[in-house]
Amino acid sequence: MAETERHPFLQGLSKHRGAPPTVVVIFGASGDLTARKLIPAIYNLGFDGLLPADFFLVGYGRKPIADDDFRKDAAAAITEFSRRSLDPAVWGRLEPNTSYISGGYDEKAAFDRLALHLADIEKKIGRELQPLFYISTPPNVFAPILVNLGASGLAAKYLGQPHHAKVIIEKPFGRDLDSARALNATIRSVLEEHQVYRIDHYLGKETVQDLLVQRFANSIFEPLWNRDFIDSVQITVAEEVGVGSRGGYYEQSGCLRDMIQNHTMQLLALTAMEPPGSLDAESVRDEKVKVLKAIQPLTIGPAGEVIRAQYAAGLMAGKQVPGYREEEGIAAQSGTETYAALRLSINNWRWQGVPFYLRSGKRMARRVSEIAINFRRPPGTLFADESARFDLAANTLSFQIQPDEGLSLILNTKIPGLETRTQPVKMSFRYAATFGSNTAEAYERLVLDAMIGDGTLFIRGDEAEASWKLYTPVLDYWRSVGRTGMDTYAAGSWGPPGADALLASRGHCWRQP
Numbered sequence: 001m002a003e004t005e006r007h008p009f010l011q012g013l014s015k016h017r018g019a020p021p022t023v024v025v026i027f028g029a030s031g032d033l034t035a036r037k038l039i040p041a042i043y044n045l046g047f048d049g050l051l052p053a054d055f056f057l058v059g060y061g062r063k064p065i066a067d068d069d070f071r072k073d074a075a076a077a078i079t080e081f082s083r084r085s086l087d088p089a090v091w092g093r094l095e096p097n098t099s100y101i102s103g104g105y106d107e108k109a110a111f112d113r114l115a116l117h118l119a120d121i122e123k124k125i126g127r128e129l130q131p132l133f134y135i136s137t138p139p140n141v142f143a144p145i146l147v148n149l150g151a152s153g154l155a156a157k158y159l160g161q162p163h164h165a166k167v168i169i170e171k172p173f174g175r176d177l178d179s180a181r182a183l184n185a186t187i188r189s190v191l192e193e194h195q196v197y198r199i200d201h202y203l204g205k206e207t208v209q210d211l212l213v214q215r216f217a218n219s220i221f222e223p224l225w226n227r228d229f230i231d232s233v234q235i236t237v238a239e240e241v242g243v244g245s246r247g248g249y250y251e252q253s254g255c256l257r258d259m260i261q262n263h264t265m266q267l268l269a270l271t272a273m274e275p276p277g278s279l280d281a282e283s284v285r286d287e288k289v290k291v292l293k294a295i296q297p298l299t300i301g302p303a304g305e306v307i308r309a310q311y312a313a314g315l316m317a318g319k320q321v322p323g324y325r326e327e328e329g330i331a332a333q334s335g336t337e338t339y340a341a342l343r344l345s346i347n348n349w350r351w352q353g354v355p356f357y358l359r360s361g362k363r364m365a366r367r368v369s370e371i372a373i374n375f376r377r378p379p380g381t382l383f384a385d386e387s388a389r390f391d392l393a394a395n396t397l398s399f400q401i402q403p404d405e406g407l408s409l410i411l412n413t414k415i416p417g418l419e420t421r422t423q424p425v426k427m428s429f430r431y432a433a434t435f436g437s438n439t440a441e442a443y444e445r446l447v448l449d450a451m452i453g454d455g456t457l458f459i460r461g462d463e464a465e466a467s468w469k470l471y472t473p474v475l476d477y478w479r480s481v482g483r484t485g486m487d488t489y490a491a492g493s494w495g496p497p498g499a500d501a502l503l504a505s506r507g508h509c510w511r512q513p
Contacts, residue, residue, distance in 0.1 A: 019451045020163040021054035023118055023129040027145055028137035029059025029070070029100065033170070037201075038136060039074045040082035041443035047090050048440075050448055054129065056121055059100040060114060070100035083438055105137065106144040111152035118154075130163035132451055136170050143186045150190035159192070168197045168450050171262050172253075173459070176475060177468040184461040197450045198459040202263045202369075204442025206431055207405045209457070211270050211371070212284075214399070214407065221397075222275070224375070226350045231394065232508055234357045234372040235267050238364040242311065242321060242491070243338070247329030254336045255308075256471055259360040265292070265467045266459070267371055267401070268356060272346055281455035285463060292466040296345045300477045305344070307487060307498040308337035308478065311363035314491030321363065321491050335483045338362045341499035343506070355506055359499060363491035368513045369401040393424035400513070406430035 024042065026034055045051050059070050075095070078086045101117055103110020122129055131154060135145055149155040149167065157165040169187075174180030187196055202208055215222055224230070237259050243250045250258070269288040276283035299305045312323040324330060324338050339361030346356065375395040396410040408428040415421040431439060449457055487496035494512060503509055 019050070019052045019448070020130045021052045021125075021127060022132055022163075022451050023056040023058060023121060024132045024134060024447075024451075025058045025060055025114065025118075026134045026136055027060050027105065028135070030061045030063050030065065030073075031136055033136045034059070035073070035077040036081045037441070037443045038134065038447070039077045041441060041447050043078045043082055043086075043090065043094065044084060044440065044444050045448055046094050047084055047087065052451075054125055054127065055094070056097045056099075056129065057094065058114070058117065059098075061100075061102060062104060064102040065100050067099045071095050071098050074098060083441060105141040106148070108148055108151055111148040111154065115152050115154055128158065128163065130451070131157050131165045132168065133165065134168045134170075134447075139172055139174075142169065142183060146186050146190050155190045155195070159195075162453070164195065165191075166195050166197060166450055166453070167191060168199050168447075170199055172257060173198055173262075173464040174468060175257065177465065177472040180465050180468045184465065187461065193461060194453075194455070196458075196461070197446075197455060198461070198464060199446055199450075200262055200266050200459055201442040201446065202266055202401070203457040203459075204444075204446040205401050205405065206439060207399050207401045207407065208267065208270065209445075210407070211267075211399055216275055225373075227352055227354050229375055230354055230373060231376045232355050232357060232374045232506075233268075233271060234374065234511055235264055235271070235359075235370070236372070236511070236513060237264050237267075237360040237369045238367060238494075238513075239360075239362045240316060240364065240367045242363050243324065243327050243330070245328070247327050250338075251330060251334060251336050255338055255340045255360055255362070256475065260340055260342075260358060261467050261471050262459075263369075264358050264360055267369075268344070268358065269463075271371055271373075272351060272356070274350065279456065281458075284456050285460045289460065289463050289466055291346060291348070292463065292470070294346050294348045294351075295470055296347050298342060298344070298470065298474060300474055302485060305342055305502070306474055307339075307341045307496065307502055308485070309339040309361070309487035309489050309496040309498065310334070310336070311338050311361070311491045312488045314363070314493065316363065316492045323488075323491070324363075333483060335478065335486065337478070337486070339364075339487075339489060339495055339499075341495065341502055343502055355508070357503060357508070357510075359495060359510070361489075361495055365492055365494050366513070367403055370398050370511075370513050371401070372396055372398040372511050372513075374508075392422060396511070398511075398513075404430055404432065406432075 026038055028034060042057060075086060075091060078091065101114050103113065118129065118131060133149060135142060137145065155165055174183050215225060269291055272291045273287040274290065276287045310324040313326065314321060325332060325334055341359040344356040344358065373396065377394050392412050393410055397407065399407045406429050408426050410424050410426050412422050413425045415423050446457060487498045489496040494510065500510065
């Protein structure tokens, strides 16, 4: 097979909705996210022929790195972390267009050098390039980067034209409502909202995107997607790992900030939103904001709707692991939660009276993220029998987001035999089994969407603030009471007793994914 047939990128053509000639600038180019996710994502987009013919990559960071060294580091990152092996033909087209600029994030002169560097690239190729700035840095330098993008003129470059400057910002978008508002104010002082792409990689996962397809492209689901037929909804984002070497960061974050306020709330918004008028970005994001604003304030306190806990020592894969407060960098009397569970109520016509249960934690029994829609049991006693011939389960539709993406439906069926006996069975679909396992990763989809200006899978400023408005009172309360009310759970378990009691009070129990 000819090279140009094996690698569409070598033809110099983009097959994805006309991505314009682009230069991607990564702030924090020597960081872990860049090596593990961003550079492999760009490489795979090139492999699939989804980059424009004129595509350039510029790394920016405090650490001085020569262009050749940055290229070697990028090739090493692709070799180690890409879902595809490094192909010399594909990398041979990307490598010469890869360069590096060093400078401080609060150094205006460095941003002026960056602007000159981009201008030199444009002069060399004889055409304008859409600048896409990816802020992949610690949040304490978000504001200086944004301010200097404005002061250097880079933020306003080509504004008013389709290939105007765009900025991707990694989470976290603030630490509470006040800081989120301050960050949005800084953004608005430099950029227009349509230039900003607040990224949450969960929205790039196939099953998350498939959630909208399942809801709105299958007539068997949407008529049932309401309080008349759904009993409860459970969203689980569970991790097997502990804090590891990230203890210092995690002490300042905690589970609510790290996982629930962002990833888990995005899953809830897509599950509970009303059908948008169209699939354009603003229509989808309008509906997400509406449902977030309809969530009732949480009851906080000893008998409240929020549970927090820390993992204690336990067994993971047959090996003893330490408890959270025994980990490196963790204070002996730490009040940081590694697990949180809560019950949310949405005050609108569709969801009145349907509890939404959310949980996330570290050192749990297995790594899994899923959305489970639990339907109401059928009325009557047709299959009720004291002899236990009828093992009936509630119908449950579950979307598994990771690690094995797909969905399943639990149904009740008759056991073969001469008497009528029932048993729950599961009908499953897995992406890997149907479409193959080497599907595009989340960052590939999201970087590409930003290049073409599609903000559907990104978070809008008012959306981030709506989520923080719900959780800031919880964080303030926990800070005021210290460790009071902190529950514990053994590493390798599914969480603390208090989380079970939270559901039991409504006659529910947690699924074991």
